[in-house]
Amino acid sequence: MTYLLVQTLNGLFSAALLFLIASGLTLAFGVMRIVNIAHGSFVMLGVYVAYTVTTRTHSLLLGTAVALIVVAAVGFVMQRVFLRRFASQPLAQMMMTMGFALFFRDAALMIWGGDPFTLTTPALLNGSMSVGGIVFPWYRLYVIVVAALVGVGLWLLNDRTLIGARVRATVDDPEMAAATGINVSRLSGGVFAAGAALAAFGGVMGGPILGGYAGMDFDLLPLAFVVVIIGGMGSLKGALVGAIVVGMIDNYGKALVPELSYFTLFAPMIVVLAVKPTGLYGRA
């Protein structure tokens, strides 16, 4: 029983990170119809930048802030300078992001080298809590709570503000949204940058446990894709449900049948696709 509970909490921790990463991917897809191959690179860049800043300044908070700003800026420039020209050409946009993904992958290897590292856990969150025989690290719990707060924040932003209304309008019908006076192009830039920042945040939050290593970008990308495919592309609710499903299955899969961990992860995706090709909450 304790074992199951701890595994479930671990699964929720994976789900929290996956949600942070996949929500940015699904938002960008919803607004721009873009399959962003460079999304895993944003996670990687985030954790690398945070690492550089924290080793210099010993402030995780500063590192996180700088990582978010830098990666958001990278995303913004990518959208404004390169992707914008190919609006409504999903294949060209995908290939563009593919080019960037390969570029970032090698550039990161060049700048930071191939050695893996982890970010330091904030001193306040060291150690584990222990309730009735269940031992669980404080930091993991903290990540779950933060991701939940981010989720609530995104939902409020999306459902309760003018910006959110504009985003939703653009997701539904970009042309009509533009006709009502929404600057779809600038909105896309903003959403893409925000998605990049969310990915970087996911990377930094996972930093003390998963750390950073060469190749993490392409390791994480399929996970984020599976989450988004299961949940339905463009849907925040879908990203949440997809993240929980994938986080749980991944975690139990690794614990119970480690050899098949890759298989167990993709099985639910195949089932969902067979039953509902657009994902649980996606629209065609």
Place this chain on the structure above:
Amino acid sequence: MAERKPTGGAWRLPVVVALAIFLLVGPSFLSPYWIGLLTQMVILAILAMSLDLLLGYTGLPSLGHAGFFGVAAYGVGILSTTYHASFWVSVAGGLLTGIILAALLGLIVSHVRDVYFLMITLALGMVLWGVSYRWIPMTGGDNGISGIPRLESHAGLPVTGPLPFYYLSLLVLAVCSILMKRLVTSPFGLTLRGIRENERRMKSLGFNTWVHCYLSYVVSGAFASAAGVMWAYYNGFVSPTYLDLTASSELFLMVTLGGPATLVGPVLGAGAIVLLKNVMSAYTARWLLVLGIVYIVTIMWAPQGLWNLGRRGRL
């Protein structure tokens, strides 16, 4: 709208003829190193053409296509080393592994289109890579499988050296090109293009678009497997890098750079990428950086591919 035949491409036929002549007689004057490079180009040209069937003609962007290539190569590798199978068993085994895999995965992917197709094939490609990487007893994991016999000795041919292998690859390329050319100009191929342009209309005309997409996927996988079999014999070695995302994206670039839905374009694209990769490796280890830049430049300035430059009208 009446325009149907592409115009503005008088330079293309001479280029194809010159290319064919070069591929036939050129190697006699080249050093073994360049024959090796040409062999790589020829084998990867088969692979690039196979993706062109899907990407260019059917409009299905597969990002996991290197999977079939790699799995067929593993088929040859495992059969010929672990099981000491004979030449024909290894070749047939490699091909069949790839084709059966395509037939299975096709069931999953054939009802999705566009970006969904892209994401799902990417995810499936990663599964295949994961299997090759983690199923260590069978695949040797990261170390791969080495010691695949040389094709000439395995097949019991009385010849050796790079030149016979090159001409054999060229023969396979020629056969595959003719088959694929016939396929895309057949009524079946025209239906595929119809689906690419307007699936709903094809459906209302009574075509079973699912079956067409499925068959296109399987046939494309079969040709990719043929390339994989040749590649296993060429290198004598198989490793997970054959089917990772980088391999699939290199392949995707070969087709896009060369020109989708042309068959000739991907051959040139494969040649260009192999050449660039080997030339660059003399100067820098940063191949992915270069590849990324080539990707971006291609999309910015030649999104229809080199073979379609200056061409007007639909194919």
